[in-house]
Amino acid sequence: MLDPRLFRNDLDQVVLQLKNRGFNLDVETFSRLETERKRIQICTQTLQNERNMRSKSIGQAKAKGEDIRPLLEAVENLGDDLKLAETNLTEIQAQLENLLLGVPNILDNDVPVGLSEENNTEVYRWGEIPDFSFTPKDHVDLGTGLGQMDFETGAKLAGSRFVTLKGSLARLQRALIQFMLDIHTSDHGYDEMYVPYLANTASLRGTGQLPKFEEDLFAVSTDPLFYLIPTAEVPITNLVRDEIVEADNLPLKFVCHTPCFRSEAGSYGKDVRGMIRQHQFEKVELVQMVKPEESNTALDSLTANAEEILKSLKLPYRKVLLCSGDTGFSSAKTFDLEVWLPGQNNYREISSCSNFRDFQARRLKARWRNPDTKKPELLNTLNGSGVAAGRALIAVLENYQDENGRIAIPEVLKPYMGGKTIIDGS
Numbered sequence: 001m002l003d004p005r006l007f008r009n010d011l012d013q014v015v016l017q018l019k020n021r022g023f024n025l026d027v028e029t030f031s032r033l034e035t036e037r038k039r040i041q042i043c044t045q046t047l048q049n050e051r052n053m054r055s056k057s058i059g060q061a062k063a064k065g066e067d068i069r070p071l072l073e074a075v076e077n078l079g080d081d082l083k084l085a086e087t088n089l090t091e092i093q094a095q096l097e098n099l100l101l102g103v104p105n106i107l108d109n110d111v112p113v114g115l116s117e118e119n120n121t122e123v124y125r126w127g128e129i130p131d132f133s134f135t136p137k138d139h140v141d142l143g144t145g146l147g148q149m150d151f152e153t154g155a156k157l158a159g160s161r162f163v164t165l166k167g168s169l170a171r172l173q174r175a176l177i178q179f180m181l182d183i184h185t186s187d188h189g190y191d192e193m194y195v196p197y198l199a200n201t202a203s204l205r206g207t208g209q210l211p212k213f214e215e216d217l218f219a220v221s222t223d224p225l226f227y228l229i230p231t232a233e234v235p236i237t238n239l240v241r242d243e244i245v246e247a248d249n250l251p252l253k254f255v256c257h258t259p260c261f262r263s264e265a266g267s268y269g270k271d272v273r274g275m276i277r278q279h280q281f282e283k284v285e286l287v288q289m290v291k292p293e294e295s296n297t298a299l300d301s302l303t304a305n306a307e308e309i310l311k312s313l314k315l316p317y318r319k320v321l322l323c324s325g326d327t328g329f330s331s332a333k334t335f336d337l338e339v340w341l342p343g344q345n346n347y348r349e350i351s352s353c354s355n356f357r358d359f360q361a362r363r364l365k366a367r368w369r370n371p372d373t374k375k376p377e378l379l380n381t382l383n384g385s386g387v388a389a390g391r392a393l394i395a396v397l398e399n400y401q402d403e404n405g406r407i408a409i410p411e412v413l414k415p416y417m418g419g420k421t422i423i424d425g426s
Helices: 004-009 011-019 027-063 069-101 139-145 151-157 167-186 201-207 233-240 292-312 359-364 389-399 411-416
Strands: 121-126 191-193 198-200 218-220 226-228 244-246 252-261 280-290 317-321 333-341 346-355 367-370 375-378 380-388
Touching: 004 011, 004 027, 004 069, 011 027, 027 069, 121 292, 139 389, 167 191, 167 252, 167 280, 167 292, 167 380, 167 389, 167 411, 198 201, 198 233, 201 233, 201 359, 233 252, 233 280, 233 359, 233 380, 280 292, 280 389, 292 317, 292 333, 292 346, 292 380, 317 346, 333 389, 346 389, 359 380, 380 389
Parallel strands: 191 252, 244 367
Antiparallel strands: 121 317, 198 226, 218 226, 252 280, 280 380, 317 333, 333 346, 346 380, 367 375
């Protein structure tokens, strides 16, 4: 959530910044609510001051032996008026908060202005695109050809956009996950976490999925209500909800493997073939909590950590800076890593690395204690895929295939594959 003071002190600039995202702030509603808040707050403070003054007068009159009954009656009536004013103030503040919870983050100044992914800026490319002497297959034809990727059984067990993997392909996905966790913990300094796969409403509100994106979540019909996590970002970032972290403990760096569950609301008809857009998928997530002045450097390092996975797997990719219209709701700046998929003859997203500044921390009340001021201040939070395991599996299948549909095992994964060097369906 944005700092409410931004709206009160520089509303025109906030409106302009949000328009770069394609978001139109309801200025009329905000101004009406804010005017009413000010009026009720002044009224509440006036009543509080008057109550305090009359209470003091009662004490003085009592000390003089005077009749205080009229004074007590006046204070009682004043107390009722004050309770009503405080109730009204709480209600109007809740309406303002609900409005602000639906407002996206302000973007960094170097984020390019644009409407869609067509306006994203390519930063650079890494790796050589493989030159096959045959027409490369996509992961669906490769996986089903090996007899180890089954979308029909996934549909029978659950529905569309589910898959089953077996044999060497199931092990290859597990190998990718284990490799990523080992690299991020041993080489990049992240602490591995295991977390619940269900989250409460407070957790999802804290990271920005609620209330705006409830339709993208899978809810569990319980009381209280739970949701299947859309990403490990939710439980990991909420580790610091309502906490004050000492400066000596920063930065906090966590890596976590979880399944992720997304309804993909509004994406029907898009990426219906294969494993690109599933309701359930595996991901290794990187999360950092840092001092505000360190968040720019943290975004670069977190993105580089994800890139190192792709480099180790020798998968060609490109780094892209997202434009204003393509940047996520909570993010101030996002780099996407897009891996080359020969079967699509195109780059596709495999990691999205974002700096949220203090947007999530304000919702979470996640703070650190500044040793200079001795006072709590809001943290900056960041996260990114390190990387999406399902899409890494797709990329390995398509980039390491041969003309017979067999898959060579990347060198760094061989220790995780029990000596296997090729997947041939056997």
